[in-house]
Amino acid sequence: MSTESTTEKQPAVILVIGMAGSGKTTFLQRLNAHLHSKKQPPYILNLDPAVRNVPYGANIDIRDTVDYREVMKQYNLGPNGGILTSLNLFTTKFDQVLGLVNKRAASVDHILLDTPGQIEIFTWSASGSIITDALASQYPTMIAYIIDTPRTRSPATFMSNMLYACSILYKTKLPMVLVFNKCDVEMPEDEEGRGGFEKVKEWMSDWESFQAALREDEETLGGTGGTGGSGYMNSLINSMSLMLEEFYRHLDVVGVSAVTGQGFNDFLEAVQNKVEEYNKEYKPELEALMKERESKKEKSKEDSLARLMKDMKMDKSGITSAPQEGGSAETISDMEDNDDDIDEDDVYNGQLGDEDLVPDISGPGVGMKHDERWGQSSGQGARGGRGKDFSKEILEAMQR
Numbered sequence: 001m002s003t004e005s006t007t008e009k010q011p012a013v014i015l016v017i018g019m020a021g022s023g024k025t026t027f028l029q030r031l032n033a034h035l036h037s038k039k040q041p042p043y044i045l046n047l048d049p050a051v052r053n054v055p056y057g058a059n060i061d062i063r064d065t066v067d068y069r070e071v072m073k074q075y076n077l078g079p080n081g082g083i084l085t086s087l088n089l090f091t092t093k094f095d096q097v098l099g100l101v102n103k104r105a106a107s108v109d110h111i112l113l114d115t116p117g118q119i120e121i122f123t124w125s126a127s128g129s130i131i132t133d134a135l136a137s138q139y140p141t142m143i144a145y146i147i148d149t150p151r152t153r154s155p156a157t158f159m160s161n162m163l164y165a166c167s168i169l170y171k172t173k174l175p176m177v178l179v180f181n182k183c184d185v186e187m188p189e190d191e192e193g194r195g196g197f198e199k200v201k202e203w204m205s206d207w208e209s210f211q212a213a214l215r216e217d218e219e220t221l222g223g224t225g226g227t228g229g230s231g232y233m234n235s236l237i238n239s240m241s242l243m244l245e246e247f248y249r250h251l252d253v254v255g256v257s258a259v260t261g262q263g264f265n266d267f268l269e270a271v272q273n274k275v276e277e278y279n280k281e282y283k284p285e286l287e288a289l290m291k292e293r294e295s296k297k298e299k300s301k302e303d304s305l306a307r308l309m310k311d312m313k314m315d316k317s318g319i320t321s322a323p324q325e326g327g328s329a330e331t332i333s334d335m336e337d338n339d340d341d342i343d344e345d346d347v348y349n350g351q352l353g354d355e356d357l358v359p360d361i362s363g364p365g366v367g368m369k370h371d372e373r374w375g376q377s378s379g380q381g382a383r384g385g386r387g388k389d390f391s392k393e394i395l396e397a398m399q400r
């Protein structure tokens with residue numbers, strides 16, 4: 001996978017992730033409208049196969065490719081299994097999706113992705129990682145983690161949400177913006193007049209304030225969040241809040257309302273910060289990793305060649321000292337010239353004889369639809385060009 005984009009312009013890729021009902025779809029709809037008003041229309045991908053109504057007009061919609069209900073029926077799955085399998089099937093064709101994105105990348109500033117409502121289906125699945133890595137290896141990519149602010153006003157819920165965000169950061173290692181949504185909702189204020197977003201923001205910067213909220217919660221509600229938590233629970237939350245101090249340092253935090261549109265300029269500023277962070281921190285790491293992988297690949301190629309030479313008792317000049325019985329020995333230069341024999345990428349991807357490995361996803365409930373929004377096929381299909389084929393990784397993940 002190349003770390004360089006096929007285009008010169010580098011749009012920011014924003015993966016919108018959040019708990020069910022946190023307002024991801026509404027946030028995307030508002031962001032889309034906000035960017036349109038700035039004459040910077042984004043490119044949008046919907047990866048939620050179960051969403052009924054997409055209010056923002058996605059350029060690429062998973063529902064055009066996979067019918068999630070049909071997948072559930074045919075594979076005898078429940079709703080979550082159906083969504084996961086649909087995402088897996090879609091990911092087998094993600095090289096084509098990338099081809100389409102690459103074509104449009106030069107003309108947009110933002111590429112937005114809406115993810116399934118069940119957060120773990122994207123964040124803990126093989127397909128989620130493949131999609132994230134594929135995008136992050138080409139474009140400045142970040143996570144916009146959407147939080148339902150009114151529901152995080154209890155210290156325990158706040159802490160759970162932060163731990164989840166932390167686990168996503170740890171897993172993807174991508175820059176992250178914490179988006180406290182629904183700031184239009186009236187929330188109880190403290191003596192200094194701080195309501196929802198201001199209060200939780202304070203908890204992130206002032207450990208003592210969080211401690212005070214915890215104490216108050218215990219006194220008034222008899223436990224964490226009124227859920228009957230014990231002293232042990234609070235002491236655990238205490239320790240975790242200290243640990244999270246380091247996590248908060250790496251984040252940009254904004255308060256928005258997807259309904260009223262407040263805070264969206266702040267969000268775009270945070271996106272700009274994260275693009276810089278990507279270029280400064282993530283990209284060099286990725287390039288170093290790619291370099292290491294390349295040199296390992298090179299080394300293993302040399303080792304194989306050396307073994308082959310040894311087996312055939314050949315020297316570097318390509319002179320065979322002991323031709324094999326019953327066959328004409330191929331010289332090294334013959335082998336090097338013959339690119340068709342073994343494709344380097346195929347060896348790397350373990351795809352020799354990939355005829356059997358590329359699944360036909362045109363099965364029940366599945367079909368790649370190239371409508372006017374998708375445009376023409378990129379010609380970089382799973383079997384077409386030199387694009388990365390994700391089928392094998394997905395097949396393995398599905399078998400597990």
Ligand SMILES: Nc1nc2c(ncn2[C@@H]2O[C@H](COP(=O)(O)OP(=O)(O)OP(=O)(O)O)[C@@H](O)[C@H]2O)c(=O)[nH]1
Pocket residue numbers: 018019020021022023024025026027048116117118181182183184185256257258259260
């Ligand atoms: N007051 C208020 N309500 C909001 C806001 N954003 C979203 N909502 C409401 O929250 C509910 C859930 O919003 P969605 O956008 O469907 O949330 P989602 O995260 O996409 O939902 P799933 O994909 O089903 O998990 C809807 O009733 C929205 O109207 C906001 O900023 N303020």
